[in-house]
Amino acid sequence: MSEVTLDKEVPLPSSSIWGKCAARILGVLEILHNQTIPILTVLFGLCLLIIYTHITQLKAQMVETIALRGADTYARESSDMREWYAIEAVQRLHVLGIKASGETDGAVPLPTLLSSNLGAQLISGRSGERVRLSSQYPFPQAGDSEPQMDKFQREALDFLTQQPEQSFYQVDQVDGRQSLRFATASRMQEGCVTCHNEKAESPKRDWQVGQVGGIVEVVYPLDSLEKITRMNWLDSYGMMGVLVVLWLGGFGLIVLKLRRVSGELESRVEQRTADLNESHRQLELEIHERKVAENTIRQARDNLEKRVQERTAKLASSNAELIREVAERKRAENDTRSLNSQLVQRSAQLEASNKELEAFSYSVSHDLRAPLRGIDGFSQAVLEDYDDKLDDSGRSYLQRVRAASQRMSQLIDAMLNLARLTRADIHTQDFDMSTIVAEILDDLQKMEPEREVTCVVAHDLYATADPKLLRAVLENLLGNAWKFTRLQEAPCIEFGHGQYKGQAAFFVKDNGAGFDMTYSHKLFGTFQRLHAYTEYPGVGVGLATVHRIIQRHGGQIWAEGAVDEGATFHFTL
Amino acid sequence: MAQKHILLVEDHPDDEELTMRALKKNNIMNEVVVARDGVQALEYLFGTGAHAGRDMDVMPQIILLDLKLPKIDGLEVLRRLRADERTKFLPVVVLTSSKEEQDIVKSYQLGANSYVRKPVDFQEFSQAVQNLGLYWLILNEQAPERVPV
Numbered sequence: 001m002s003e004v005t006l007d008k009e010v011p012l013p014s015s016s017i018w019g020k021c022a023a024r025i026l027g028v029l030e031i032l033h034n035q036t037i038p039i040l041t042v043l044f045g046l047c048l049l050i051i052y053t054h055i056t057q058l059k060a061q062m063v064e065t066i067a068l069r070g071a072d073t074y075a076r077e078s079s080d081m082r083e084w085y086a087i088e089a090v091q092r093l094h095v096l097g098i099k100a101s102g103e104t105d106g107a108v109p110l111p112t113l114l115s116s117n118l119g120a121q122l123i124s125g126r127s128g129e130r131v132r133l134s135s136q137y138p139f140p141q142a143g144d145s146e147p148q149m150d151k152f153q154r155e156a157l158d159f160l161t162q163q164p165e166q167s168f169y170q171v172d173q174v175d176g177r178q179s180l181r182f183a184t185a186s187r188m189q190e191g192c193v194t195c196h197n198e199k200a201e202s203p204k205r206d207w208q209v210g211q212v213g214g215i216v217e218v219v220y221p222l223d224s225l226e227k228i229t230r231m232n233w234l235d236s237y238g239m240m241g242v243l244v245v246l247w248l249g250g251f252g253l254i255v256l257k258l259r260r261v262s263g264e265l266e267s268r269v270e271q272r273t274a275d276l277n278e279s280h281r282q283l284e285l286e287i288h289e290r291k292v293a294e295n296t297i298r299q300a301r302d303n304l305e306k307r308v309q310e311r312t313a314k315l316a317s318s319n320a321e322l323i324r325e326v327a328e329r330k331r332a333e334n335d336t337r338s339l340n341s342q343l344v345q346r347s348a349q350l351e352a353s354n355k356e357l358e359a360f361s362y363s364v365s366h367d368l369r370a371p372l373r374g375i376d377g378f379s380q381a382v383l384e385d386y387d388d389k390l391d392d393s394g395r396s397y398l399q400r401v402r403a404a405s406q407r408m409s410q411l412i413d414a415m416l417n418l419a420r421l422t423r424a425d426i427h428t429q430d431f432d433m434s435t436i437v438a439e440i441l442d443d444l445q446k447m448e449p450e451r452e453v454t455c456v457v458a459h460d461l462y463a464t465a466d467p468k469l470l471r472a473v474l475e476n477l478l479g480n481a482w483k484f485t486r487l488q489e490a491p492c493i494e495f496g497h498g499q500y501k502g503q504a505a506f507f508v509k510d511n512g513a514g515f516d517m518t519y520s521h522k523l524f525g526t527f528q529r530l531h532a533y534t535e536y537p538g539v540g541v542g543l544a545t546v547h548r549i550i551q552r553h554g555g556q557i558w559a560e561g562a563v564d565e566g567a568t569f570h571f572t573l
Numbered sequence: 574m575a576q577k578h579i580l581l582v583e584d585h586p587d588d589e590e591l592t593m594r595a596l597k598k599n600n601i602m603n604e605v606v607v608a609r610d611g612v613q614a615l616e617y618l619f620g621t622g623a624h625a626g627r628d629m630d631v632m633p634q635i636i637l638l639d640l641k642l643p644k645i646d647g648l649e650v651l652r653r654l655r656a657d658e659r660t661k662f663l664p665v666v667v668l669t670s671s672k673e674e675q676d677i678v679k680s681y682q683l684g685a686n687s688y689v690r691k692p693v694d695f696q697e698f699s700q701a702v703q704n705l706g707l708y709w710l711i712l713n714e715q716a717p718e719r720v721p722v
Contacts, residue, residue: 365671366641369693373670374587377695381594402694409693420674 037255044251048244059233063225064180068169070129071182071218075167078115078131078216079186086111086192094195111192115216128177128221133186135214137203153215156183161212168215171222180220185212354423361419368412375405414541418526421545426466426552433461433470433506437495440475444482453485458496461506465573469549476542477508477569483536484512484567500570505556511566515559523559546571577634577710578604582614582650583668584642591695592637592668595702603710606633611645614638615653618660632663635709638685640669640676648679655684662716664709 032039090100093108100108109117112133119131134153149157156168164185172181188196188207196213197205207213379398383390390398434457441455463470478493485491494509515523515530522528524547529540546569550557553573561567579596583589589607596605608614614636616622620629636654640647647667654660666687667680677688689705692698 362671362673365673366669369670369691370585370588372693373591373691373695373698376693377587377591377594377698380695381591406694416673 040251044247051240055233055236059229063222063229064171066225067180067220067222068182071169071180071220072167072184074129074131074218074220075182075184075216078118078218079184081118082111082115082186083189085114086189090195100195128179128219128224130219132217132219133214134217135186137213152181153183153217156181156215156217157212160185160215164210164212174219174221177221177223178226180218180222182218182220183215186214186216187211188213357419358423361416364412365416369409372405372409372412376402379405411541414545418541418545418548421469421472422548422552424469426469428464428466428553430462430464431467431470433463433474434459434495436467436471437474437478440471440478441482441493444478448482451482451486451491453482454490454492456492456494456496461495461497463506463573465553469552470573473546473549473571474508476546480542481508481510481512481567483538484514484531485510486512486536488512503572505570505572507568507570509566509568514561514563514565514567516563517561520559520561524557578606578631579710580606580608580614580617580633580636582608582611582636582638582642582647584609584639588639588691591698592702595695595699596706598699599703599706601702601706601710603634603706610643611647611650614642614650615645618654618663619657629659632660634664634715635705636663636665637668637705638665640667640671640680648676648683651680651683651685664713664715666705666709668705 090108090111093100098108100110115131115133119133134149134157136149136157152170152172159168160166160183164187167182167184169180169182172179174181188209188211190209192213193207193209196202196207199205379401383395383398387395437457441453441457445451445453474495478495481493485493488511490511492511495507496509497504497506499505500507513531513536519530522530524543526541526544528544529538531538547557550571550573555571555573557569557571559567559569579601581589581592583592589609593605596603606617608617613623617624617627618632620627638647638650642650647669651665651667654663654665661684664686665684666689667676667685668689668691669676670691672690680688687705689701692701
């Protein structure tokens with residue numbers, strides 16, 4: 001349980017600490033990022049400082065090292081020379097009985113004295129280096145010239161007495177010059193011990209070989225060294241300065257470049273930001289529009305759903321209706337089928353009756369006329385052969401018999417004609433009606449040359465119809481016009497084409513007897529006549545024939561007229 | 574029978590009488606042989622039946638042929654006439670009551686020389702008979718009786 005609670009509790013603070021740390025690091029990075037140039041400048045200054053310090057230290061170290069090396073060399077050479085002199089010269093001379101003394105003129109000098117003199121020689125010959133010997137127990141011959149040991153010399157002797165293999169040094173002011181004071185131990189050799197222990201004037205006579213008798217001190221002025229190194233360091237500083245200038249120039253260029261780049265970037269960012277703002281605005285607009293459109297769509301969808309529901313309901317009802325209708329249709333189809341079969345039967349019957357009619361009219365044509373011929377012929381025979389036995393009225397009756405039979409013959413012919421026209425096939429074509437009218441009027445004129453009729457025929461009136469049947473129509477209409485203007489003083493017949501109650505129609509007009517419009521409905525009936533036969537003979541089939549032909553062309557015919565004011569027949573095709 | 578004679582094929586006695594009267598009135602004195610149906614007409618023309626053994630060299634100058642006849646009708650008589658070598662050139666005038674188009678067309682198709690409708694008016698009929706007699710008996714030149722094969 002405790003583990004669980006730990007697990008639950010521990011991660012939270014740790015994570016918050018990590019978060020805080022990360023935030024702080026990010027903050028620092030942010031500041032660094034924002035203050036790049038000052039920070040770089042500071043870092044650069046620091047670098048320069050470090051380099052300067054390091055070089056200065058290095059210079060001091062170098063001067064010290066050179067001085068140490070030089071001093072060491074002097075010290076070693078001085079010691080070696082003294083030892084060599086002590087062993088090779090003083091000791092041999094000592095064996096021969098010649099003793100080295102501290103006297104300066106005409107004697108073999110003591111090794112120490114030689115060293116002191118050489119050291120003094122060195123000062124005057126060189127740039128201030130000096131080798132000195134000093135001891136606790138100064139040699140009396142030489143000791144006079146040596147002052148008391150100073151603090152450095154005492155410390156060096158103490159140190160080197162303890163550790164004779166080491167060296168001791170210190171930088172100090174000597175004769176107003178900054179100098180390195182270097183000291184090594186001067187140890188007693190075999191030759192030395194002999195002399196030092198034997199001599200009566202020796203302050204100490206228990207010298208052991210290897211014992212430290214004193215120190216060899218080398219004073220090495222540093223100022224000349226520093227002068228030389230300063231020259232080199234000045235060059236180095238010059239180089240550094242040039243480098244700094246170059247670096248600063250480069251840095252400046254980079255900064256400028258960065259400035260420009262950042263300026264460009266900023267302007268780009270601004271542009272981009274503006275673009276983004278614009279597109280953001282547009283997006284918002286679009287989103288708004290989308291929302292509006294969505295709302296509209298939602299409404300439309302709702303509407304649609306409503307409509308679909310309504311429509312579905314309607315469809316269901318109309319489906320039911322359809323089913324009902326289909327049933328009705330089926331019933332109707334059955335009816336139609338039965339009607340069809342009836343029709344087939346009827347048309348077969350019609351065909352049969354048509355054939356019958358044909359046979360009938362054929363038969364009428366032959367058989368109905370034959371008796372009439374007999375009636376007429378034999379009446380004529382009686383009139384001719386029995387003329388003497390007949391009185392006037394008998395002859396008149398026989399003439400009437402003949403006239404009646406002839407009229408009957410005309411009736412039969414007219415009826416047959418009507419029947420034939422009813423059956424005839426229609427062959428339509430374009431043809432010139434005006435020419436046909438002119439021909440018919442010409443024929444009528446020839447049959448009655450004595451009559452003077454004014455004929456007005458419109459030119460170039462074309463029609464699409466059966467020319468043969470249309471000729472029959474025009475023959476009838478013009479024949480009637482010709483016939484009914486018989487009693488007119490100035491008869492006039494006109495044929496033309498015009499608008500009549502918004503309908504384009506042909507017309508045949510005369511100024512003849514005309515007719516009473518009351519009976520206009522009887523005009524086109526078979527065997528209908530509106531005038532006395534004696535006045536205007538005719539069988540009453542002509543207009544019926546005309547009517548039938550116009551009907552068969554899908555046209556209409558109608559008449560206008562008044563008694564004694566002529567008649568006009570209009571027809572369309 | 575050597576002279577030019579007429580074969581009248583007519584079943585109706587009234588028409589026969591009226592035709593004879595018209596001929597007489599127009600002074601056409603040629604002999605008239607009357608056949609009262611198609612069979613009689615064919616028997617006469619081909620010398621068979623009642624007319625078996627008749628002198629076949631003698632053929633009518635003109636045949637006046639009614640169309641509506643008992644037994645064999647006029648058009649059939651015409652067809653058989655035209656089908657036979659002996660009678661194929663005989664002048665045939667169809668003389669009938671009708672002017673039905675089909676009758677006229679068929680008559681000419683079968684080789685009729687003329688088609689005349691009998692008018693109801695006797696005077697017109699008489700005139701027609703006179704014209705026929707004048708033309709066929711006098712003006713018209715008949716084909717040779719024996720046609721070389």
